Amino acid sequence: MQYVPDQSAGPEPVEAGGVRSVKSAERTIAVLEHLSATKDPCTLREVTTALGLPRASGYALLTTLVQTGWVETDGTGRYRLGIRALRAGESYVERDDVVKRVQPVMDALHADLGETIHLARLDGAEVVYLATHISRHSLAVVSRPGRRLPCWATGLGKAILAGRPWEEVDALLPETLEARTVHTITDRAAFRAELEEIRRRGHAVDEQESTIGLRCFAVALDFGAGPNEALSCSIPMVRLDPQREEVIVAALRRARDRIVR
Structure with a gap:
């Protein structure tokens, strides 16, 4: 998935195709979808380059996702989906x-x-x-x-x-x-x-x-x-x-x- 940077200023919700969207939420989803589509763990640079994200924004998103369990890191600067993503997927199928x-x-x-x-x-x-x-x-x-x-x-x-x-x-x-x-x-x-x-x-x-x-x-x-x-x-x-x-x-x-x- 290629993230298309939002050109609007500030963190406020913006109009996108008639539906109000939040830039940070879009970026978070883009990161999770990218990690789910890659076979091997990714570095920060690989994630930000693939999605067109600023390095600082990408690092902040990945850090937050690691802290909440949606993403895991192996300690060498590589990231993959975390246990919460598995739980969410299992819940989807079960329901x-x-x-x-x-x-x-x-x-x-x-x-x-x-x-x-x-x-x-x-x-x-x-x-x-x-x-x-x-x-x-x-x-x-x-x-x-x-x-x-x-x-x-x-x-x-x-x-x-x-x-x-x-x-x-x-x-x-x-x-x-x-x-x-x-x-x-x-x-x-x-x-x-x-x-x-x-x-x-x-x-x-x-x-x-x-x-x-x-x-x-x-x-x-x-x-x-x-x-x-x-x-x-x-x-x-x-x-x-x-x-x-x-x-x-x-x-x-x-x-x-x-x-x-």
């Missing part, structure tokens, strides 16, 4: 109506298939994992709640996008569809054709587009206002054959019907 509605069905689906089951939600051009049941097999795929992936490179994201008009999808996607693997669809015309095929077929398939050696089947969950969540089953290619694929897809469709009914 989410869709998660509570889907969880019993996920339990049954996992017991039936024994493979990794995911529930995810579209957030901008990414899917965010909300809940996961890990496969009983030793060779398993693990995507923890909170993980984000590009929507165009996942079965979950493609299932959701297939339920939306192409004009909306086109506006949501970034100009360049970056590849996660050699199988990721990065051509816009090809991706539009893929979504049309998903609509016809009724489910999405991730053909090693996010992780090599992994196939993922997904169905969108439409509660009446267009899909924003999807349910999936991920399975290593070594355990997959046509008959197993039919079993997985049929189970996902039954689960979807039970959830949205």
Whole structure:
């Protein structure tokens, strides 16, 4: 996330798109989102450079966030999200109506298939994992709640996008569809054709587009206002054959019907 410095003078709330906003709050959110999006801890300079913040402001924000537990520092001048961010994320998932509605069905689906089951939600051009049941097999795929992936490179994201008009999808996607693997669809015309095929077929398939050696089947969950969540089953290619694929897809469709009914 790139923070756009507010040009207004002083700490008073300013008008931004018709909504009153507070500069310090915007900066705090920008810092937390930046730390959540980076794999490794960041230095003060990395944070302020990425967000376009004055060094003094960035230091003051990080110091306050460390004192309140939202950010942690390892003592070498590097920062990462703190324990309070984890607690807030867990609270969000625990109180989410869709998660509570889907969880019993996920339990049954996992017991039936024994493979990794995911529930995810579209957030901008990414899917965010909300809940996961890990496969009983030793060779398993693990995507923890909170993980984000590009929507165009996942079965979950493609299932959701297939339920939306192409004009909306086109506006949501970034100009360049970056590849996660050699199988990721990065051509816009090809991706539009893929979504049309998903609509016809009724489910999405991730053909090693996010992780090599992994196939993922997904169905969108439409509660009446267009899909924003999807349910999936991920399975290593070594355990997959046509008959197993039919079993997985049929189970996902039954689960979807039970959830949205």
